[in-house]
Amino acid sequence: xxxxxxxxxxxxxxxxxxxxxxxxxxxxxxxxxxxxxxxxxxxxxxxxxxxxxxxxxxxxxxxxxxxxxxxxxxxxxxxxxxxxxxxxxxxxxxxxxxxxxxxxxxxxxxxxxxxxxxxxxxxxxxxxxxxxxxxxxxxxxxxxxxxxxxxxxxxxxxxxxxxx
Amino acid sequence: xxxxxxxxxxxxxxxxxxxxxxxxxxxxxxxxxxxxxxxxxxxxxxxxxxxxxxxxxxxxxxxxxxxxxxxxxxxxxxxxxxxxxxxxxxxxxxxxxxxxxxxxxxxxxxxxxxxxxxxxxxxxxxxxxxxxxxxxxxxxxxxxxxxxxxxxxxxxxxxxxxxxxxxxxxxxxxxxxxxxxxxxxxxxxxxxxxxxxxxxxxxxxxxxxxxxxxxxxxxxxxxxxxxxxxxxxxxxxxxxxxxxxxxxxxxxxxxxxxxxxxxxxxxxxxxxxxxxxxxxxxxxxxxxxxxxxxxxxxxxxxxxxxxxxxxxxxxxxxxxxxxxxxxxxxxxxxxxxxxxxxxxxxxxxxxxxxxxxxxxxxxxxxxxxxxxxxxxxxxxxxxxx
Amino acid sequence: xxxxxxxxxxxxxxxxxxxxxxxxxxxxxxxxxxxxxxxxxxxxxxxxxxxxxxxxxxxxxxxxxxxxxxxxxxxxxxxxxxxxxxxxxxxxxxxxxxxxxxxxxxxxxxxxxxxxxxxxxxxxxxxxxxxxxxxxxxxxxxxxxxxxxxxxxxxxxxxxxxxxxxxxxxxxxxxxxxxxxxxxxxxxxxxxxxxxxxxxxxxxxxxxxxxxxxxxxxxxxxxxxxxxxxxxxxxxxxxxxxxxxxxxxxxxxxxxxxxxxxxxxxxxxx
Ligand code: SF4
Ligand code: SF4
Ligand code: SF4
Numbered sequence: 001x002x003x004x005x006x007x008x009x010x011x012x013x014x015x016x017x018x019x020x021x022x023x024x025x026x027x028x029x030x031x032x033x034x035x036x037x038x039x040x041x042x043x044x045x046x047x048x049x050x051x052x053x054x055x056x057x058x059x060x061x062x063x064x065x066x067x068x069x070x071x072x073x074x075x076x077x078x079x080x081x082x083x084x085x086x087x088x089x090x091x092x093x094x095x096x097x098x099x100x101x102x103x104x105x106x107x108x109x110x111x112x113x114x115x116x117x118x119x120x121x122x123x124x125x126x127x128x129x130x131x132x133x134x135x136x137x138x139x140x141x142x143x144x145x146x147x148x149x150x151x152x153x154x155x156x157x158x159x160x161x162x163x164x
Numbered sequence: 165x166x167x168x169x170x171x172x173x174x175x176x177x178x179x180x181x182x183x184x185x186x187x188x189x190x191x192x193x194x195x196x197x198x199x200x201x202x203x204x205x206x207x208x209x210x211x212x213x214x215x216x217x218x219x220x221x222x223x224x225x226x227x228x229x230x231x232x233x234x235x236x237x238x239x240x241x242x243x244x245x246x247x248x249x250x251x252x253x254x255x256x257x258x259x260x261x262x263x264x265x266x267x268x269x270x271x272x273x274x275x276x277x278x279x280x281x282x283x284x285x286x287x288x289x290x291x292x293x294x295x296x297x298x299x300x301x302x303x304x305x306x307x308x309x310x311x312x313x314x315x316x317x318x319x320x321x322x323x324x325x326x327x328x329x330x331x332x333x334x335x336x337x338x339x340x341x342x343x344x345x346x347x348x349x350x351x352x353x354x355x356x357x358x359x360x361x362x363x364x365x366x367x368x369x370x371x372x373x374x375x376x377x378x379x380x381x382x383x384x385x386x387x388x389x390x391x392x393x394x395x396x397x398x399x400x401x402x403x404x405x406x407x408x409x410x411x412x413x414x415x416x417x418x419x420x421x422x423x424x425x426x427x428x429x430x431x432x433x434x435x436x437x438x439x440x441x442x443x444x445x446x447x448x449x450x451x452x453x454x455x456x457x458x459x460x461x462x463x464x465x466x467x468x469x470x471x472x473x474x475x476x477x478x479x480x481x482x483x484x485x486x487x488x489x490x491x492x493x494x495x496x497x498x499x500x501x502x503x504x505x506x507x508x509x510x511x512x513x514x515x516x517x518x519x520x521x522x523x524x525x526x527x528x529x530x531x532x533x534x535x536x537x538x539x540x541x542x543x544x545x546x547x548x549x
Numbered sequence: 550x551x552x553x554x555x556x557x558x559x560x561x562x563x564x565x566x567x568x569x570x571x572x573x574x575x576x577x578x579x580x581x582x583x584x585x586x587x588x589x590x591x592x593x594x595x596x597x598x599x600x601x602x603x604x605x606x607x608x609x610x611x612x613x614x615x616x617x618x619x620x621x622x623x624x625x626x627x628x629x630x631x632x633x634x635x636x637x638x639x640x641x642x643x644x645x646x647x648x649x650x651x652x653x654x655x656x657x658x659x660x661x662x663x664x665x666x667x668x669x670x671x672x673x674x675x676x677x678x679x680x681x682x683x684x685x686x687x688x689x690x691x692x693x694x695x696x697x698x699x700x701x702x703x704x705x706x707x708x709x710x711x712x713x714x715x716x717x718x719x720x721x722x723x724x725x726x727x728x729x730x731x732x733x734x735x736x737x738x739x740x741x742x743x744x745x746x747x748x749x750x751x752x753x754x755x756x757x758x759x760x761x762x763x764x765x766x767x768x769x770x771x772x773x774x775x776x777x778x779x780x781x782x783x784x785x786x787x788x789x790x791x792x793x794x795x796x797x798x799x800x801x802x803x804x805x806x807x808x809x810x811x812x813x814x815x816x817x818x819x
Contacts, residue, residue, distance in 0.1 A: 092712055096711075097710060099702035100700050100701075100702055100703070107766060151751040152748040152749050160767050200752075202716075202734075202752075203734035206646075207733070208645065208646025208647065208733065209646060209647070209649075209721075209727075209730050209731060209733075270717070271715055271716050271753075272714070273754060274715075276696075276715045276716075277715060279696040279713055280695050280715065282696075283696045283697050283713065285694065285695050285696060287692055288692070288693050290695040349693075350689060350693070350725075351725050352724075352806065501722075505662075506659040506662065
């Protein structure tokens with residue numbers, strides 16, 4: 001007679017006497033192996049590939065034309081590098097939802113040094129960084145992210161008044 | 165308990181393989197839809213909801229109908245249904261699974277589905293529909309599973325399960341009511357703009373769901389050692405009879421209001437469905453078959469002899485399923501969109517990929533149903549032996 | 550800026566987990582800074598109410614066509630009949646289904662169903678009524694949208710957030726005017742000359758006339774109004790001296806399907 005114990009139904013039952021050994025080891029380990037293989041399968045195509053580190057280029061015509069002291073992004077470079085994606089999402093919501101009641105919105109962005117910018121990827125960012133392949137894509141490819149901005153937004157966006 | 169779903173006869177594995185195969189085929193077509201867009205379906209700017217949402221609506225009804233076995237058992241202490249509640253609840257689980265999948269499949273941007281929770285919008289009926297559907301899914305999994313487990317150990321289910329069972333009764337009504345409100349609250353869609361939409365949905369649900377359950381019970385009896393019971397099937401047949409009668413009655417109520425009032429916004433849709441409009445009449449034969457068939461079936465069902473003979477009962481239940489599906493699947497969706505707001509007629513027919521995706525989702529649902537029923541039936545067999 | 554990259558990723562990841570949007574992450578990163586940087590517009594909120602009057606006495610087939618072309622050009626609205634590349638040619642039966650239109654014409658009995666009669670003025674029956682989103686005061690499309698992707702602005706414009714739309718098409722069922730179009734497939738191969746001042750769309754989202762919100766923000770009139778040679782009048786309904794108010798005072802106007810209670814803000818002079 002084994003000892004009695006209480007299970008989840010409040011019933012006292014006999015604790016089952018089970019031999020201590022590995023049951024179904026064959027199936028368990030095959031299953032685990034299949035699971036592991038499936039898990040790492042998506043990584044396989046990248047195996048052994050070396051992706052060159054990003055080489056961002058900043059020598060676009062607009063930047064070249066600027067005086068040395070004006071060559072400054074709307075926020076410090078380090079901050080931009082870390083936060084531009086969140087900033088763009090934030091701009092996006094505020095600009096698209098302009099005049100929505102109760103939501104913060106507006107089309108202007110004021111940088112810490114007091115300069116005012118139009119909050120716009122195509123019309124502000126891409127003005128200076130007109131070389132998407134040499135600028136945006138460099139890092140995006142390196143860290144294997146694919147932002148879908150370009151599914152809709154055009155690289156060569158123009159300010160409305162100038163667009164023909 | 166889950167282990168019961170893993171061991172079965174050859175026939176069981178074969179069934180699983182066939183369903184899995186159909187599902188995989190549908191999934192391939194779905195991948196194409198993801199890539200090319202919903203344009204591979206027959207929908208368009210005028211008929212912007214089609215087959216998918218139609219199936220969704222129909223299956224919400226099937227899911228809600230579980231209440232027809234749960235209610236007599238819990239509220240009226242009708243002990244006989246104790247044997248089949250589990251079948252009803254698991255049917256609901258499978259049906260809601262299909263509902264949720266159909267909604268996902270119909271979405272233009274499934275990648276953004278979580279926006280619904282990220283930006284909760286209580287003024288949208290869809291928001292509530294998602295809540296009640298998922299809640300109902302959870303309820304039925306919890307109740308069904310726990311009751312079955314208790315039954316297996318021959319102990320009484322815990323109190324909270326009983327409580328949840330009571331909750332699930334009004335909840336079942338709510339899922340179909342809210343689903344009807346998706347349509348019934350839209351201005352300018354005369355076919356849907358009717359207060360009797362939710363009652364009609366419920367009556368057709370309580371006709372179609374129990375019909376399906378009758379067929380499933382007969383199948384279970386034929387192919388397993390578990391017998392859901394003759395009395396149970398006969399009681400379900402009565403539910404089907406009354407619900408079908410009421411459904412036909414509601415339909416004629418609708419027809420009276422629409423045609424006696426002679427308001428064109430409401431009449432045109434019926435005219436398109438039953439007579440054709442501007443020379444386009446693709447659905448006319450289906451709709452007549454549906455309403456005539458449903459009426460005759462309802463009348464035949466009132467004859468106890470035909471009900472008691474399980475062969476005729478099965479045939480009649482099959483008719484109920486087909487006719488309500490045409491009415492609520494094909495007719496409701498297309499009828500609501502034709503004619504369009506400019507009173508032009510654009511007809512709709514599903515395309516091949518659309519049909520395969522639909523079939524794939526049904527296969528998924530029946531896969532879930534097979535697995536769940538296997539568990540339930542195995543446990544029932546185990547208890548009896 | 551004392552935050553290193555790792556810290557940012559940590560917080561960004563955390564906030565994503567918590568289901569916060571960009572705003573939420575921003576708040577964690579730099580409390581209050583976004584608000585300070587994005588200075589609110591000084592204009593008084595909720596005072597403007599944009600509306601349009603379509604003067605059918607001045608609108609002929611050619612002008613209507615010009616308006617449509619102007620709108621569809623500056624908003625990169627695809628024309629599925631004219632692929633950029635011959636390999637993207639579509640079978641004719643899908644053209645009607647896929648059609649995206651922000652501004653289009655219909656005959657009187659289609660634009661105002663039920664209001665026509667057999668003896669009506671022949672001329673009016675055949676006029677090309679310009680139809681667009683009515684920017685309803687009580688818009689059912691906004692009411693039904695489960696994500697607030699369609700929203701009503703304080704100046705009355707019913708706008709679309711195509712970044713948020715999940716493509717459920719509830720709004721298309723809700724709109725009683727057929728003003729909404731869905732992207733049944735990728736529109737880009739069918740935008741002949743991409744207009745650089747406006748984005749295109751991706752598959753799976755709904756779109757419609759925005760009353761040229763992007764142009765209004767830069768003090769420009771809507772493109773269709775500009776192209777209409779005076780047949781379309783646009784302005785602020787709350788400004789007594791505006792041209793719309795003046796026009797509405799001087800002419801009798803009708804609106805589409807007023808009995809549905811959506812309160813359309815596009816008026817027609819017949
Ligand atoms: S016309 Fe249609 S899309 Fe435009 S605001 Fe009214 S209901 Fe919405
Ligand atoms: S399709 Fe987009 S805009 Fe329309 S209701 Fe759905 S989420 Fe809202
Ligand atoms: S107001 Fe602007 S978006 Fe609307 S129809 Fe005119 S041009 Fe097109």
